[in-house]
Amino acid sequence: MSSADAGLEMPKLPELLKRVAIGPKLQKEITRQEAAAAITSALNGHENMMQLGIFLIALRMRGERMHEFEGILDGMLELTNAVAVETENLVELAEPFDGSNRQLNFCAFLPAVLAACGMPAYVSGVHDCGPKHGVTAAKVFEFLGKPQLPDMTEAVSLLESEDVGWAYCGQEFSSPALYAIREQRDLMIKRTALTTLERLLHPLRASGKNHLHIGYVHKAYPPIYARMAMQAGYDSVCLLKGMEGGVFPALDKPLRATLVSVEHDLEPSRIDFDFDPLDVVSSGEIKFSDTESCEAQVARIAEEGLAALNGACGNARKLLTTTGALILYSSGQASAPVAARKMILEVLDSGAALHRLRSFVG
Structure with a gap:
């Protein structure tokens, strides 16, 4: 029943x-x-x-x-419209749906980088919601010329495409009933259990292994996210103290990341991953100014993200390298952090990641 x-x-x-x-x-x-x-x-x-x-x-x-x-x-x-994807591995990048408003966030570019490394990936979210009403991946895609984002069928096709290999999954398609009450949720002011759990609905499901990469701010959340991720059907979840609770590791402090997987009997294990000194970024280097509008923040992220995918040095390259390498390593796609970092740098320098982005944007 x-x-x-x-x-x-x-x-x-x-x-x-x-x-x-x-x-x-x-x-x-x-x-x-x-x-x-x-x-x-x-x-x-x-x-x-x-x-x-x-x-x-x-x-x-x-x-x-x-x-x-x-x-x-x-x-x-x-009430989630979950659909199957024919792929051996798939990682979901679970950013907070209300976006970021303190620091540059390059999540919109991360799935293209991972796809170029052979790891199908998608980011889930909405265009805009409270309480932050910050920069979201959808706003960056819109700025890049992709205002019409894929529905569930199109997302599957993109993930299964050898030329693209990544997608965006909008809540309006994956959970329309939840999306329909976003304005009422805004009026609640406080973050509720719906906010905690909407990143764990697993809308796109690989025929092989499903991985979740999710960040948190408060230390009470890792056990909740781990338990709920297993309930939702993910095979593994990488939990990390993230920038604004997102998928990029928090700056100015040691990495705190934990892996929970079905393969290892759901026992949490610390991920042994050290950043290359060349990739270290301080929070002050990517902080938004107090007077910067959301539109200006989106434009900065788009400019610096595109530059990184064109092989340019800078903070976007560093953040994409460390986070991408962590995901490849924690999901078993690379044997060691050094190998994972090399994979990321190769697709940034060769233009392979840029090609994947352009294939999505059109």
């Missing part, structure tokens, strides 16, 4: 609110099945959006239990 069917026999938001929105000492837990039914019902348009906001914020203020996260993810997965 699906969670939607089960939900017909269970209380929805009004009843659940009586149990979770009653103060820190009286709050009660809800079951995984109740959480799934409530979220499915809400995403299907059967619940009051104000009540959904109260419900999610009440859970966040109390602190979601792991089984409640599992239930909410169940409900979100039920």
Whole structure:
């Protein structure tokens, strides 16, 4: 029986609110099945959006239990349009959907670099959402001349194409029910469980191994992301302390990255990966100015990202090299960090990554 069917026999938001929105000492837990039914019902348009906001914020203020996260993810997965991709390996780059607004972020260029190294990749997201309303990959693609991004069928074709090998997956196609409530979520102000989990819906699924590369800010999140990633069906997840919670390692501090995989019985293991001194970037070098508009930030990222794919030296090249090498190494596509770094530099210098980008943009 699906969670939607089960939900017909269970209380929805009004009843659940009586149990979770009653103060820190009286709050009660809800079951995984109740959480799934409530979220499915809400995403299907059967619940009051104000009540959904109260419900999610009440859970966040109390602190979601792991089984409640599992239930909410169940409900979100039920309404996700997951599609199959015929490829031996596939990595999803899970950036925060609200983008970045503090530092240059070159995630829009990273999947083309990985694809040129033989690793199919995609970045998932939306064009714009709160609370940051920052720079997203979709905004960079639009600036580069690709305003119409692929639907699910087109994304599969791009990933399976020998000439492209990477894609963008927009939430409007992968999870239209979740995308439809983005304005209501903006009004909630606080980040909720939906924000935590929307990067873990696994919309494009390889016939071979599926890898997730995801960043975090707060130390409480790695166990949650690891558990939810396995629930969603990924074979491995690389968790790292990231720039603004994204896929590029946080700067000015040692790398903190952990690998969790089905192959190694889900036991977290530290990734032994040292940056080449030539690739080190300080946060001050890529910081946005306080007066820089989002449009100006997008233009800077596009200019520097294209230069890196043209073989130019600079911070974009360094960040793409370190992050790309980490992904290749953690997913088993390179035997050692040094070999992974060499692979990245070769496709940047040869123009192979630039060709992959141009094949996508058209």
